[in-house]
Amino acid sequence: MSIKLEEVTYTYSPGTVYEIHALDHVNLEIGQGDFVGVIGHTGSGKSTMIQHLNGLVKPTSGRVLYNDEDIWADGYDLRSLRFHVGLVFQYPEHQLFETDVLKDVCFGPKNEGLDAEACKARAIEALEHVGFPKELYDKSPFELSGGQKRRVAIAGVLAMNPDVLVLDEPTAGLDPQGRDEILDQIAYLHKTRGISIVLVSHSMEDIAKYVDRLVVMNAGKKAYDAAPKEVFAHYKELETMGLAAPQMTYIMHTLKEHGMDVDVTATTVEEAKASILQALGR
16 A cells, blocks of 8 residues: 655645645655654644645646556546545544434445444444443533543544544544553554554654654745754754744753763653763763
8 A cells, every 4th residue: 555645735725816826736645554744733734644645635737656557537436535634633523423322433434335244343443443431422512521522532533444544633632641642552552453553643752652754844845854853953954844843852951961871862851861871980
């Protein structure tokens, strides 16, 4: 499985005074089992870019390929693509509408043409994978907490058995505990299902902890595409884009500047702790 953007440009309101180049000749490839983070300042093009991944937006120029097939070629089945590439929008709980949780999660498989029994089996499996409690399956989605609604919304996409799960700020508006629980479940899904994950987030700490690869968008262009440690080594350049590296990056660089032999590439608390203890000879 692979998704490729080849020289993708997207322009809002072309030919008018409101013309904006949201994407400018972007090249990107998402492979099988990748866990990719996407960051960028507001207006950087990151949300526009991910909407190209399952054909919600058509590029002004360039190509989008799924398994080497141009998704905008004549006769291509875009509806089928959206079962393979699932997109979870920011605040996805606003899209919940059924009378109970199980029916809501069954909606996607039902649209795929599965029978009632198969839909229910898919829904239950998806709800289990996001850690949703069984005793709440018959509850109205509107009676749930924010974190529970978010899990139901993600389960609704998972029930379609996508090869790729694209999440746009999946923890927006949640408290710290809810945020950690959702991200831990996403990491668990990546590990157990082997699906590709594309995670858009504004939190550098979250990105540093979970993803294997980081794409930085700036003014419609791809500024960096590398392992998080490699990207955060350019923390001064990130600052010019209105971004910041994880707090640990700054702490470790400050310790280094004061003569402590620490690993400046440490980005998580655990990595920083191990490096500091080693520098202290403990």
